[in-house]
């Protein structure tokens with residue numbers, strides 16, 4: 001297990017900072033990993049990260065240190081994620097896209113443009129016998145909803161989890177890209193759909209968390225195996241102190257939602273680093289952001305965090321909080337592994353029944369390794385009952401079928417419980433009626449006795465009261481007795 005890579009980046013002072021607060025900066029660099037930070041009260045803190053990118057650092061430096069190793073891994077089916085974090089206006093989007101996704105010059109190009117080229121270059125220099133497919137998706141989390149930036153009609157994408165593929169965005173648009181130019185066009189149209197607004201800190205502030213997903217799929221024909229690596233770039237919306245930025249109305253609502261999800265991210269990081277080795281609850285489900293980043297933070301991914309900061313003393317509190325976030329994140333352990341899926345091309349090639357049985361056996365064997373004996377037995381029985389164990393083509397097929405069967409079983413159990421509840425209610429009502437009839441019958445007995453003792457004077461009166469009270473339909477035998485008594 002390795003720690004996630006954490007870097008800090010300080011952008012140059014903005015002209016607004018220079019004009020309003022002068023040239024005072026809050027950092028003093030020591031080397032490429034260490035610097036001294038001075039807070040508002042002139043107190044000094046020493047920070048140490050995997051790499052520090054000072055004001056004069058180049059976009060290419062950030063790419064080569066942070067992204068290139070992760071891109072190489074993604075092409076080898078190891079998932080990787082890069083997250084930019086920091087105060088609004090600190091340089092997250094600039095690091096990701098440069099000043100403009102399509103128009104930036106070579107020197108200003110951000111991680112995205114370089115990553116697209118890097119992915120194609122890595123693929124080009126890979127083994128020729130392997131067939132690569134590169135797919136791209138892009139979503140944003142805006143006001144706690146996941147929106148598909150390649151198809152705006154999908155404005156509430158659901159997050160699902162598969163045991164094999166991890167966290168999935170259900171129904172998200174995935175386009176195949178065959179060259180860098182095509183990729184850049186898709187990127188640019190997705191970026192144009194992003195929620196951007198003007199804040200006091202930033203003329204073009206991202207009001208959403210943006211997630212770029214590149215999936216590198218490789219088909220190893222010899223062994224009928226598909227390997228898949230995901231390279232994910234996350235441009236977080238900036239944290240902001242609303243009382244300082246004077247946000248109002250829509251901007252205020254957006255800021256509150258952004259801050260809430262960033263604090264959920266902080267809580268997940270705290271939980272992941274608090275009690276090492278202890279199986280504590282990690283609150284991934286507290287926000288869409290943490291749920292989507294679940295694999296990147298707690299599981300099968302090589303992850304890097306770029307903490308973007310303003311160097312201005314006027315923003316020292318926000319920068320200090322960003323750097324402390326980075327320090328905490330540094331303690332997260334990641335354990336990425338190569339993802340591979342065995343492919344059964346039986347359906348495609350009309351394989352014999354024997355091959356299918358072999359494949360089923362192999363899948364069951366794999367499942368057996370993951371599940372308890374009891375679970376496997378139950379699964380076998382359920383599949384047989386449901387008649388769906390005829391053509392499983394992959395572990396995923398089987399897992400989906402398993403989920404389906406579990407869902408159906410739970411639904412039918414729920415239905416049975418509902419039916420039983422109805423029956424209980426009916427029986428209770430019937431019971432009440434029977435009890436009241438019994439009470440009425442007992443009172444009739446008493447009345448009969450009273451009538452015998454006192455004569456018939458009050459009898460008719462009482463009898464009519466009783467009829468009204470209990471809505472009793474007199475049995476024929478009782479009527480006969482009554483008549484004889486009257």
Ligand SMILES: Nc1ncnc2c1ncn2[C@@H]1O[C@H](COP(=O)(O)OP(=O)(O)OP(=O)(O)O)[C@@H](O)[C@H]1O
Nearest residue numbers: 011012088089090091092093094202205206237238
């Ligand atoms: N390293 C840098 N070199 C030059 N200019 C930069 C650098 N980083 C950021 N800037 C400039 O600073 C401004 C704010 O940067 P950016 O939009 O990237 O901030 P952000 O962190 O993404 O903010 P938000 O969270 O509000 O979207 C932009 O005008 C950008 O061009």
